[in-house]
Amino acid sequence: MSSAHHPRFRAFTPRDLEGLLRRVSLTDDQRLALRAVSSVLPFRTNAYVVDELIDWSAVPEDPVFRLTFPQSGMLPAPDVRRMADLLTGDAPRAEIQRAAHEIRMRLNPHPSGQLDVNVPVHEGQRLTGLQHKYPETVLVFPRQGQTCHAYCTYCFRWPQFVGEADLRIATDDIAATDAYLRAHPEVASVLVTGGDPLVMSTAVLRRYVEPLLAIDTVRSIRIGTKSLAFWPYRFTTDRDADDLLRLFEEVVASGRHLALMAHFTHPQELRPPVVREAMRRVRDTGAVIRCQGPLVAGINDSADAWAELWEETTTLGAVPYYQFVERDTGPQGYFGVPLARGHAVFRDAYARVSGLARTVRGPVMSAMPGKVCVDGVAEVAGERVFVLHLIQARDPGLVDRPFFAAYDEGATWWTDLKPAFGASRFLPGLEPG
Numbered sequence: 428m429s430s431a432h433h434p435r436f437r438a439f440t441p442r443d444l445e446g447l448l449r450r451v452s453l454t455d456d457q458r459l460a461l462r463a464v465s466s467v468l469p470f471r472t473n474a475y476v477v478d479e480l481i482d483w484s485a486v487p488e489d490p491v492f493r494l495t496f497p498q499s500g501m502l503p504a505p506d507v508r509r510m511a512d513l514l515t516g517d518a519p520r521a522e523i524q525r526a527a528h529e530i531r532m533r534l535n536p537h538p539s540g541q542l543d544v545n546v547p548v549h550e551g552q553r554l555t556g557l558q559h560k561y562p563e564t565v566l567v568f569p570r571q572g573q574t575c576h577a578y579c580t581y582c583f584r585w586p587q588f589v590g591e592a593d594l595r596i597a598t599d600d601i602a603a604t605d606a607y608l609r610a611h612p613e614v615a616s617v618l619v620t621g622g623d624p625l626v627m628s629t630a631v632l633r634r635y636v637e638p639l640l641a642i643d644t645v646r647s648i649r650i651g652t653k654s655l656a657f658w659p660y661r662f663t664t665d666r667d668a669d670d671l672l673r674l675f676e677e678v679v680a681s682g683r684h685l686a687l688m689a690h691f692t693h694p695q696e697l698r699p700p701v702v703r704e705a706m707r708r709v710r711d712t713g714a715v716i717r718c719q720g721p722l723v724a725g726i727n728d729s730a731d732a733w734a735e736l737w738e739e740t741t742t743l744g745a746v747p748y749y750q751f752v753e754r755d756t757g758p759q760g761y762f763g764v765p766l767a768r769g770h771a772v773f774r775d776a777y778a779r780v781s782g783l784a785r786t787v788r789g790p791v792m793s794a795m796p797g798k799v800c801v802d803g804v805a806e807v808a809g810e811r812v813f814v815l816h817l818i819q820a821r822d823p824g825l826v827d828r829p830f831f832a833a834y835d836e837g838a839t840w841w842t843d844l845k846p847a848f849g850a851s852r853f854l855p856g857l858e859p860g
Contacts, residue, residue, distance in 0.1 A: 433664045436660070441462070441470050447496075460507050463511040464502055465497045469582075481495075491695050498761065501762075509530075550606075556568045561797070562614075573622040574621075575623040579653070581726075585757045601638060608642050608645060609642060616648070623653055636678065637677075650686070650687055655705055659704070663708065689718050689745065710744050717746045722789070723762040724763065726762070741781070748788070750790055751790070766790065813831065813838075813847075824856065825856060
């Protein structure tokens with residue numbers, strides 16, 4: 428076949444940013460500001476995203492451009508100026524890296540206990556490439572999967588991609604993972620995540636997945652990925668695309684539930700025909716595609732976007748799963764949407780879709796105590812309150828118990844909330860902050 432039938436992956440990194448930005452009418456100062464942001468927060472995209480998903484006539488408002496290209500507001504203005512001055516002054520690389528590190532450390536790089544309370548211990552050894560937050564679920568971060576086909580500007584796992592080893596969560600110790608899972612039979616579900624594990628070859632992915640099929644207590648396997656949106660050729664014409672689908676078939680044939688946890692942010696990502704073909708091929712293996720993504724300002728903060736996204740993914744045979752709240756890390760101040768407005772967007776979109784699409788849950792904060800869902804705003808005993816519950820929790824006894832927080836129009840995260848009615852805690856065992 429001709430190369431047109433076998434697209435080759437081509438990545439763009441910060442060294443390509445200046446040239447890509449010349450496609451649009453930006454001033455030299457505007458381009459410099461975006462380069463300054465990319466020296467602190469990660470930037471990576473690819474030719475498929477640039478040529479097939481971005482409407483360059485709508486830039487800079489185009490949602491996929493905002494989803495993948497740095498924005499000057501992602502960092503405080505003094506930090507942008509500082510990095511811009513270093514770049515224009517031809518500062519030594521080490522000085523630029525020190526300044527970038529200092530800024531990153533102020534951006535809460537690992538929220539909600541990722542580097543401490545979520546890290547499991549086995550036989551006295553901390554397994555730093557695993558996360559065990561909920562009793563029945565373990566997350567595995569393969570070392571070879573610590574990148575993505577393109578980076579989302581709002582990504583809460585941005586520390587994985589900035590080249591600082593101390594900020595990375597990763598493992599290649601498959602034996603230790605196996606031993607830990609066998610020692611913890613309560614773990615029924617394993618989520619292979621990253622980065623994006625589907626940047627790995629199928630042969631490497633198999634080394635992490637195949638041992639799970641020999642552990643009887645592991646009943647479901649999930650693979651977290653953005654590849655359906657950012658590189659759907661991974662499932663159609665990549666050199667080992669067929670091998671990948673055979674691996675999926677083997678997992679399903681083993682009697683386990685295989686879920687591709689697909690990250691879709693905007694309906695624009697669903698429009699190319701190759702995405703639909705990729706989703707069809709995945710579904711034909713017996714795997715289930717579950718779709719999730721965060722509500723982010725300037726990209727998808729409208730009921731129109733979410734209603735279209737949920738209806739379209741449902742039509743394509745996928746299951747709407749979560750609408751997340753932008754997490755308290757990195758550029759949350761730029762992309763975060765207040766909880767009250769976020770729930771209004773969710774409610775309005777939810778009201779427009781069919782019952783099949785109402786599998787989605789949200790808005791959900793993946794916070795320290797667990798997955799906190801904002802159910803709505805109500806008046807109770809004369810006080811305006813948020814109504815919430817935990818979909819998932821470190822303490823299973825807290826799951827699905829409704830509770831109330833004092834209404835705060837500006838609250839954007841769990842730590843902004845206070846118990847309603849003057850109480851000191853939300854529930855027994857559930858403290859604020």
